[in-house]
Amino acid sequence: MKKLMSNLSIDNVIFGFDTELKVLLVKHAEGISKGKWALPGGWAHSDESLDDAATRLLFELTGLNDLFLEQLKAFGDLHRFPDQRVVTIGYYSMIRTNEVKLLAGFTASDVKWVSLKSIQKLPYDHNEILDFGLATLRNKVKQEPIGLNLLPEQFSLYDLQQIYEAILQIQLDKPNFRRKILKMGFLKKSTIKQTKVSHRAAQLFEFDQEEYMKYKTQKFLLDFKT
Amino acid sequence: MKKLMSNLSIDNVIFGFDTELKVLLVKHAEGISKGKWALPGGWAHSDESLDDAATRLLFELTGLNDLFLEQLKAFGDLHRFPDQRVVTIGYYSMIRTNEVKLLAGFTASDVKWVSLKSIQKLPYDHNEILDFGLATLRNKVKQEPIGLNLLPEQFSLYDLQQIYEAILQIQLDKPNFRRKILKMGFLKKSTIKQTKVSHRAAQLFEFDQEEYMKYKTQKFLLDFKT
DNA sequence: TCAAAAGTGTTATGATTACACCCATGA
């Protein structure tokens, strides 16, 4: 039997990437914010851990269940939620935009990807949560490899570079970026090459899962200026 | 009127330094852990923000009120607390050990500094919270200047080096450490020197508050191997 | 005198940056 924790909710910041960095928003189908676009979230249950609650809610809203959600922090300003005292725990993750199946019927009536550049005022403190998520992502990108969950199996180095550029909001030098990333050794050459592109076909790469995970746990410092 | 949030608590990880890195523990005077040493914490109230709750609890237990507490994250495992479902929000801070006045009478019957090396099993998931706090501190140390709240007004470069060594658990090269820190420019020479030390008297330094704060907000990457 | 820490100097190595330059492909 699922008992809601009436003063504790979860909000997920789900990043995606196609040509630019996007975030997943849902349109509330019920509750006091009915009709408004907001971060996908909901109430925590008393019979599940916070991590499980975040995973459950993400699944209910997007159909995804093999994602690694990482906690951002608790947001506990006194008046962040109207009428009631509610503390929310923020989580974030990254997924390929085309993996999200839009689900109707649950507490969300609609789901969409929104470019970070065109985000307007969100209800509650969702802008603050989103900003914190973005700051965390920017920090993350410098400490572990990123892209495994954002890119298809096969991708070019430029695809990866564009993710770094979108997240960090800077221009990177192509030759230097290539060398830096390849030297880390978590990419391996794919056997296939690009086709039907109106420029020289790029060597495609895949993530070397084992090396990728090694880097993810070991941590490193990756500093980018250009 | 203060209403407790019965499923939401705060736990503070307070680091201190004299000759080694220490953490502040209190002996519970009441509740189900009566008599046990644990992290200083307590219930959040519904009429205060989480940050305010952390600050209040720290003041009630140590007499300190001008400290900057930073949130670690929410700890929400299902069985972290017995009988009841309780989510706790971890906070951490750093203070000079001699600034803490031991207060009797409140919900803590005793307070003490414990070396991190001699920490045993703590109640609930307090070991996990402490470990997370330490990991956060280790990360922090590489991204902003540290020591302002841990050292007296005047200190030698070696004093500062020992803090870095205690936090990071590595040996640092003295000449290299001096240069690296001084180049950052948030230390200024004090007018006085050490006296009565059985070795060459060290130049003492002070934090240049303005430069220190600038570095704190700007962030940087400081990588140490030796 | 000796131990202990203060403080300076030097060198090899490697990372970072900022470019110039050529290659391949479809429109």
Next chain:
DNA sequence: TCATGGGTGTAATCATAACACTTTTGA
């Protein structure tokens, strides 16, 4: 042919690590 991205090369600069060495002080 041209734009677009793929891909290699290189030289200047800077940061880092390792370590040798001199200085000062009280015990």
